[in-house]
Amino acid sequence: MNAQSINNLFKLEDKYTLQEGQIILSGLQALVRLPLDQGAADKRNNLTTAGFISGYRGSPLGGLDTLLHNQKHLLDEHDIRFMPGINEDLAATAVYGTQMADFFPDAKYDGVFSMWYGKGPGVDRSCDVFRHGNFAGSSRKGGVLAVAGDDGLSKSSTLPSAIEAAFYYLWMPLFHAGNVQEILDYGRYGIELSRYCGLWSALKVTTNVCDSFCTAEVSVERLNILKPDFEINNEVWTPSQNILLLPPYSLELEHEIIYERLEAAKYFAEQNKINQIFSHGDRDKIGIVSTGTSWYCMMEAFASIGIGEKDLAEAGIRLMKLGMVYPLPDNQIKEFSKGLERILVIEEKRSFIELFIREILYNETVRPVVIGKNDESGDRLVPADGELDADLIVKIFARVFQFKNDKISERIKQIDEAQSIVLEKSIVRQPYFCSGCPHNKSTQVVEGSIAGGGIGCHALAIYMERSNFGITHMGGEGVQW
Known part of the structure; x- marks a missing residue:
């Protein structure tokens, strides 16, 4: 086989554009492809939808924003907008807003499907937004998928994380991807489930999956997502959407979430054999x-x-x-x-x-x-x-x-x-700054003073004899004084 024939068989852009066959991509690249697949599926179903992506970088999703920026032209072609957030909860608030398009009679699209991303601590700080958005409900032709990156061994985090309990508290259905293929599959199921039951869906990914690089199967017919009628008291049920999050409406929505939306989510999972x-x-x-x-x-x-x-x-x-x-x-x-x-x-x-x-x-x-x-x-x-x-x-x-x-x-x-x-x-080696790093100089404290540690590479100063004292969560540096 010559170089020309190999080139005809494999192209780097296949990981985002190939519609039938086998592709090679990383876990993060699969998250870039996911909204493209959703948009393509909507077009096949005669839906005029747009996509929206927002979040905040952090391991194991640290490079996702760069990949999305690099594919801006491709996302634009498919009416998908990427807007990184100032922080995780403001990004989630923007996602919340996309589900309100149904309330405007002159809306350009049938719906907007949205993807939020953030690491474990980002989930923690965004719980209030998730809760409000989940109560208000997702659009029937939009849907929300929150992609949560868990760093279980604190490879690039101050603390180990496990986000399952947070999404249980929020009443958000949670999928767990064990490989790259499952990011593509469960991500699609998550968005369609969100449309079906009115809840925001979540997808857990870990460092090993995000950093992995492997093959995945793509096909128009790969996923036959079923959305059968769900009945309550012998009547076909559909989720409500209500942005009036005040009593008595919020209490009515609480009842709907617990006794209706979550039951619909279970039915969806059973019918689609997700487990x-x-x-x-x-x-x-x-x-x-x-x-x-x-x-x-x-x-x-x-x-x-x-x-x-x-x-x-x-x-x-x-x-x-x-x-x-x-x-x-x-x-x-x-x-x-x-x-x-x-x-x-x-x-x-x-x-x-x-x-x-x-x-x-x-x-x-x-x-x-x-x-x-x-x-x-x-x-x-x-x-x-x-x-x-x-x-x-x-x-x-x-x-x-x-x-x-x-x-x-x-x-x-x-x-x-x-x-x-x-x-x-085993050889014990203390973490240290890279050669030429400005933090090596900036973290040296004036004699007689102390400095509080913070999130980022400068946190390495805590390991050194530099009068650095403790560490806080992101954004809290200095307030502990």
Whole structure:
């Protein structure tokens, strides 16, 4: 194959423009493509829509704004406007405004679909805006997707984050992407769900997914998103939209969110099979539930000890992969649990999925034991801190499952030996400024004075003997005095 034929087969711009086939792109590039795919789908459905993107940079979404700026011409061609926010909550307020287009009779578009982005602390500071926007409701031909970047190991953050509880508090349906393909797929589902049930949707992405670079399948027919009629009291239901967020309207909207919109979200997830059950057998006794990157780490763990699909079936192990982690469809969880004696929930950070599964199954006459953060004896099992990986999950399997083979013992021995070598040969290197960095000079404090640390590279001064004292959240520098 010559250079010309290779050039005809592959072009760098394919990751954004190719409509049928296989593309190569990163997690962040998938977030650039996502609104383009949504706009194209709307056109195929004879909708005249526009797109809007706003947010604030921060790891693991730190480079997203640069990628969006670089594709301004392409976004403009598809009526998608990118306007970075001064901060996360003002960006979310701009997104909130896009859903009000329906209230104007001379609107240029049928609706505006919007994407907000920000890291974990950005979710924290934007909760009030999210809450107001979620109560007011999303447009039937618009929709909102909030993309939240979690930095679970504090690789580029002061504190580790886990955003699931925030979106539960806000009553925002939450998807969790475990790879680049799922950013494209769950992102589309999220926007369509927002239109369907009237709630803002959220998509969780992690550092490993955003920084990864892999292939993804794109096709006009890849996603057949179903939006069947949802009935309440034998009547077809549609979500309301109300920007009068004062009593009594706000109380009426609270009722609608809890008893109608969230139920519609569950129905949407069931009909579109966003949560999937694998290895389902009548003799299954153990079930495992996981999501996002933890699911793929779990599958890697199985592969590393020679456990395949046939072995799972023989061992009576049933699997459930959650694409939407909140709200969980009650019927699917009950179907999954039938006949099981135990359910193991593999998820990072504090219990979230585990708590909801327990709540759904609590009143069942026959129900399995649910374990996760602790086993049946109350001993710690799945860590609630740090990050999960395949090696750690192998050790969890060894404690939970009855099947034993030489590969499990051998693999655990390899893991322990590798970890001991790393610990023995680790070289401790204190973080320091890059050569020529102006912070190296500006963070030197006048003798007799002290300075408070802040968010950014200058925070490295805290590690040095420079009379720097403590650190605050972004925007709070100096106020602690």
